[in-house]
Amino acid sequence: xxxxxxxxxxxxxxxxxxxxxxxxxxxxxxxxxxxxxxxxxxxxxxxxxxxxxxxxxxxxxxxxxxxxxxxxxxxxxxxxxxxxxxxxxxxxxxxxxxxxxxxxxxxxxxxxxxxxxxxxxxxxxxxxxxxxxxxxxxxxxxxxxxxxxxxxxxxxxxxxxxxxxxxxxxxxxxxxxxxxxxxxxxxxxxxxxxxxxxxxxxxxxxxxxxxxxxxxxxxxxxxxxxxxxxxxxxxxxxxxxxxx
Numbered sequence: 001x002x003x004x005x006x007x008x009x010x011x012x013x014x015x016x017x018x019x020x021x022x023x024x025x026x027x028x029x030x031x032x033x034x035x036x037x038x039x040x041x042x043x044x045x046x047x048x049x050x051x052x053x054x055x056x057x058x059x060x061x062x063x064x065x066x067x068x069x070x071x072x073x074x075x076x077x078x079x080x081x082x083x084x085x086x087x088x089x090x091x092x093x094x095x096x097x098x099x100x101x102x103x104x105x106x107x108x109x110x111x112x113x114x115x116x117x118x119x120x121x122x123x124x125x126x127x128x129x130x131x132x133x134x135x136x137x138x139x140x141x142x143x144x145x146x147x148x149x150x151x152x153x154x155x156x157x158x159x160x161x162x163x164x165x166x167x168x169x170x171x172x173x174x175x176x177x178x179x180x181x182x183x184x185x186x187x188x189x190x191x192x193x194x195x196x197x198x199x200x201x202x203x204x205x206x207x208x209x210x211x212x213x214x215x216x217x218x219x220x221x222x223x224x225x226x227x228x229x230x231x232x233x234x235x236x237x238x239x240x241x242x243x244x
Contacts, residue, residue, distance in 0.1 A: 026098050040096045043109040079136040088114030
């Protein structure tokens with residue numbers, strides 16, 4: 001058992017030593033022709049230039065870059081206005097970090113204000129070292145991050161429950177579909193009957209048959225009366241017949 005523990009400890013130490021050997025000092029790395037100090041000077045020089053501008057100068061620059069279609073510069077000026085107005089007076093500059101991920105290189109310069117720290121980020125295209133974006137972001141405390149994560153979780157749960165309730169209501173409405181379809185089919189079946197009802201007037205031609213039967217009956221009765229009385233059928237007229 002002790003040998004196994006010793007082997008595990010040795011493997012962990014070896015892995016840590018390999019990672020330490022493999023990590024390079026960012027201050028000595030060549031970033032596609034730029035050094036660590038070059039990137040740091042660019043970030044800090046941009047910050048110094050912005051701090052020298054008054055509020056009137058910032059508004060003039062924003063109007064100028066809006067007219068010339070430079071949305072990235074306008075967004076940078078607006079984000080600087082936000083942090084400069086909300087987080088108090090400038091105290092100093094903090095750490096500077098460089099991060100490379102694939103074709104993207106990002107520099108982060110920490111700015112210390114009286115109320116909060118702010119990170120000024122510049123994003124480069126590593127192949128051309130052209131700036132693709134820059135922004136000022138306030139550093140959030142652990143409590144703020146936890147509260148924001150909690151709010152996102154609550155919103156996600158509420159969204160899921162709302163969708164489930166909506167699906168339940170739709171499923172509950174399925175039981176009314178057969179009733180609606182039955183009423184619709186019943187109304188369609190009754191429509192031909194209502195249209196064929198006027199045809200019932202056809203039996204009106206039957207009086208001709210009854211008139212013919214009465215004439216034959218009258219002739220028979222007249223012949224019987226003439227035979228019994230010894231007279232001719234021309235001497236009397238049968239005007240009505242009463243059936244019992």
